[in-house]
Amino acid sequence: MIFGRRELKALNPHKVAVISPGSFVIPSGRSSSVERVIEKVVPLAAGNLDIRVYGRTGEDGPVKAMLGTVPCSRVPGGSAYLPSILRHLRAWRPDSVDVHNRPILASRLKQRMPQAKVYLSLHSTTFVQDKHFPRTWGGAALNQLDGIIVNSHFLQRELKNLFPGLTAKLEVNHLGVSLEDFVPRWTPVGEALRRARLQAYGWSSRKIILYIGRLIPEKGVHHLLQAIPKLRVHEPEVLLLIVGGAFYGSLRETAYVRDLKKMAGTYPGQVEFLPFTPYPQVADWYNLADVVAVPSGEEEAFGLVNVEAMAAGVPVVATRAGGIPEIVEDGLSGLLVNPDRLGDELPASLLKLLGSEHLRREMGLCGLDIVRSRFRWQHTAARWVRLMSPEYSEDRWEDRQVYL
Incomplete structure (x- = not known):
């Protein structure tokens, strides 16, 4: 080029x-x-x-x-x-x-x-x-x-x-992001692959929230686990997939990771921890998601996961923090929540998307268009x-x- x-x-x-x-x-x-x-x-x-x-x-x-x-x-x-x-x-x-x-x-x-x-x-x-x-x-x-x-x-x-x-x-x-690495949702090929993968994992009836990234406090993974009680009241089949580890390419656990798994143990069947997946194979996980969650703290400078989710045609729920608002357009490609109100706004925004396939499709396709033109x-x-x-x-x- x-x-x-x-x-x-x-x-x-x-x-x-x-x-x-x-x-x-x-x-x-x-x-x-x-x-x-x-x-x-x-x-x-x-x-x-x-x-x-x-x-x-x-x-x-x-x-x-x-x-x-x-x-x-x-x-x-x-x-x-x-x-x-x-x-x-x-x-x-x-x-x-x-x-x-x-x-x-x-x-x-x-x-x-x-x-x-x-x-x-x-x-x-x-x-x-x-x-x-x-x-x-x-x-x-x-x-x-x-x-x-x-x-x-x-x-x-x-x-x-x-x-x-x-x-x-x-x-x-x-x-x-490399668009060629992703098979977007809302296309015949993307939906066929998704259905086949969900069936293989036994998750065909589940609504999937995906987190991908390092398991460190600054990334806010604990906020997602704290949201599960509110989520499952309205979406009893919700499944949180957590892909990654405390270190790139390593299975070594920290005290924080052990605490996350202890929290997840109180919600049997609703949280799955999956190991670090090298790029571009990680695109397979995006294909399964209904929503991608990015509950990062104030220091998130950019966050590649945001543009990767958009390339996969998946709407994002993310904190209005750091450089994230430069990527995720609130109400268009996803929903932004205030860092000091995560306890209320995070589950509410996730439920808003999980409850509407039309909204997920609309925001997912909008995100894909934004990536094509800018990212x-x-x-x-x-x-x-x-x-x-x-x-x-x-x-x-x-x-x-x-x-x-």
């Missing part, structure tokens, strides 16, 4: 290094949302930029891999990460470096490679909190960078609040190409989203 102007196809395309010091190798079938963003965006941008990806080594596997046509180099983590990355970058000499989610690393690379443009792609507030990134010097470190890319206007505002003296240029680039990885990649390209002049980095 061609994203930009014809000059982007120059004989010597702009060289961009993408750095991911996260926990998982790239490419990988079992990774966090940070690695997934890279794995989805980079191949789409490769026709316009000369890209190399640098990430961490895993427990096994080669130190070299390919992400489509893009080479990926894997280096040891920990204290060896920065010097290893520097050796690679100094040998290749990229024009731009895009560091994902590690502001300290981005700052150190800029100090050591002042001739390159160094950007930070920030996915959440986790690594700009005081314990990771003290405000006494964090703002100055960010201001050294050539730009900061965030995934929501919420995260943009949070950065400005955390660092009032921030002068680094900020850009919002919403994330996306595809092609859209994310097109904006990223423009941000990384030399002709995207300095005066266009003006704290606003770049539109296609």
Whole structure:
């Protein structure tokens, strides 16, 4: 797919290094949302930029891999990460470096490679909190960078609040979804697959609420379990599917997970815990759902689960928190509930959708249309190409989203 102007196809395309010091190798079938963003965006941008990806080594596997046509180099983590990355970058000499989610690393690379443009792609507030990134010097470190890319206007505002003296240029680039990975509800194929799967699981008579994500307090899974008594009064066949774990790709349980399972034990037959499912196989669970619930806390910067549910044609019930209102349009693609009134509004909104197939269909199809027009990885990649390209002049980095 061609994203930009014809000059982007120059004989010597702009060289961009993408750095991911996260926990998982790239490419990988079992990774966090940070690695997934890279794995989805980079191949789409490769026709316009000369890209190399640098990430961490895993427990096994080669130190070299390919992400489509893009080479990926894997280096040891920990204290060896920065010097290893520097050796690679100094040998290749990229024009731009895009560091994902590690502001300290981005700052150190800029100090050591002042001739390159160094950007930070920030996915959440986790690594700009005081314990990771003290405000006494964090703002100055960010201001050294050539730009900061965030995934929501919420995260943009949070950065400005955390660092009032921030002068680094900020850009919002919403994330996306691969429509080809999903078989939407409300199509003959989608409904046939759904019926067959429900019958195989013995859930044909059930109305299914789906939660997909990490099992940590910030994601609010306990609110869904607390809603069950109110739900089953009106929907006795309701079934809550909880897909995921406390850690990406691990079955290890925390005290919070054990508490969730203890709560679920008081509602026999109405809660099912299912293990982490790698992408894109997770799309099968969306196909079963009547409603997707996203009861996240205030710090949810974007939430890929929202656009994935919409791609599957399933309405969303989510908290009016973080960047979620930028994705889920209240009353159109789903229902938003106030974080301080979850006890009442969450079960009421779920029951409103569970009680009306017409409303579920209407909102599901609306969500699918919104994803097609605004939240595809092609859209994310097109904006990223423009941000990384030399002709995207300095005066266009003006704290606003770049539109296609």
